Amino acid sequence: MLRRNFCSTLLAAGAASRMARSQITPQQPPSAGVFLELSNPGRPHQGKVLLAVQAHSDDIPLMAAGTVAKLIEEGYTGYLVRASNDDMGDAPGLGTIGTIGEHVLGNQRDTDEVSRVLGCKSHFDLNYNNHRMGDVSLNELIGRFIFLIRLVQADTVVCWDPWGHDEENPDHYTVAKAVEAAGWMAGRAHDFAEHFAAGLKPKSIQDKYYFARRPEITRVVDISRQVDKRVDAIRANVAKGPGGHSGSRLRAELAKRNQRLPLLGDDDITADRNYIKEFDLTHSRELGKQYGVEFAEAFHYIPAGAAGADFDPRIDAYVKQHAVPAK
Numbered sequence: 407m408l409r410r411n412f413c414s415t416l417l418a419a420g421a422a423s424r425m426a427r428s429q430i431t432p433q434q435p436p437s438a439g440v441f442l443e444l445s446n447p448g449r450p451h452q453g454k455v456l457l458a459v460q461a462h463s464d465d466i467p468l469m470a471a472g473t474v475a476k477l478i479e480e481g482y483t484g485y486l487v488r489a490s491n492d493d494m495g496d497a498p499g500l501g502t503i504g505t506i507g508e509h510v511l512g513n514q515r516d517t518d519e520v521s522r523v524l525g526c527k528s529h530f531d532l533n534y535n536n537h538r539m540g541d542v543s544l545n546e547l548i549g550r551f552i553f554l555i556r557l558v559q560a561d562t563v564v565c566w567d568p569w570g571h572d573e574e575n576p577d578h579y580t581v582a583k584a585v586e587a588a589g590w591m592a593g594r595a596h597d598f599a600e601h602f603a604a605g606l607k608p609k610s611i612q613d614k615y616y617f618a619r620r621p622e623i624t625r626v627v628d629i630s631r632q633v634d635k636r637v638d639a640i641r642a643n644v645a646k647g648p649g650g651h652s653g654s655r656l657r658a659e660l661a662k663r664n665q666r667l668p669l670l671g672d673d674d675i676t677a678d679r680n681y682i683k684e685f686d687l688t689h690s691r692e693l694g695k696q697y698g699v700e701f702a703e704a705f706h707y708i709p710a711g712a713a714g715a716d717f718d719p720r721i722d723a724y725v726k727q728h729a730v731p732a733k
């Protein structure tokens with residue numbers, strides 16, 4: 407029994423590391439067209455609002471937690487949105503084994519903690535069934551995101567890439583498509599106009615950080631200063647894994663065999679954190695090395711004024727720079 411438990415733990419560790427790689431390994435090599443967004447010790451984004459949107463409790467932690475934490479540290483007021491209720495749990499060997507109901511409650515609590523760790527002001531759960539968002543009305547979802555964008559007056563989104571390749575999970579691409587449309591429609595006067603009668607104001611999303619398994623990478627963000635927050639966001643995903651309490655579980659299994667790994671330290675929190683840093687941040691470390699920083703995250707970044715926007719802020723910038731007194 408002991409041996410089987412120990413082996414299953416090691417198998418789980420292997421599965422966790424495979425899952426982490428499959429979720430966070432963009433396939434593109436670094437290229438000259440990629441912008442490296444470095445850390446800014448000041449608060450250049452003071453007054454701006456960030457909407458970090460995920461389908462599931464582990465999406466932002468595994469893909470973009472360092473960037474969300476960085477943008478909030480640099481002045482953004484952050485809000486976290488989770489579209490599904492995570493009732494399907496996750497792959498065998500990851501996270502906490504449980505019933506569908508236990509998955510819902512566990513992931514709800516874990517999301518509360520992810521929001522806290524990343525410094526978000528608040529978070530919203532839209533409560534769609536996990537893996538079943540393929541037939542959710544796109545217009546319903548767009549309407550809900552328009553409401554949220556107007557409510558918090560969001561300037562920037564971090565979300566799954568609606569144009570990412572090799573995506574298997576219907577929740578990811580459904581949420582991404584809805585967010586992209588909502589970011590544009592939320593700024594218009596005739597879409598969902600009843601919102602204005604309720605006191606909301608139009609607001610367009612300006613720029614977008616899209617993450618995906620195989621995105622078109624146009625921006626790499628240095629998250630070296632925020633890596634501990636990313637580790638704690640992954641650690642908060644106890645129900646789903648792959649981080650959660652995997653390190654302390656492995657440490658306990660080894661102790662039963664009178665063994666220990668120096669990596670896992672002398673207490674459970676250290677074991678969880680060091681396990682995540684060693685096994686779940688492999689790609690972030692390797693990506694950072696390619697760009698000369700310690701840890702990084704990759705995005706398909708859509709800047710303000712990109713095609714499709716109603717208002718191009720570059721025009722104001724051009725007028726400011728080139729306007730001369732009238733004769």
Ligand SMILES: [Zn+2]
Pocket residue numbers: 461462464465575578
């Ligand atoms: Zn997901």
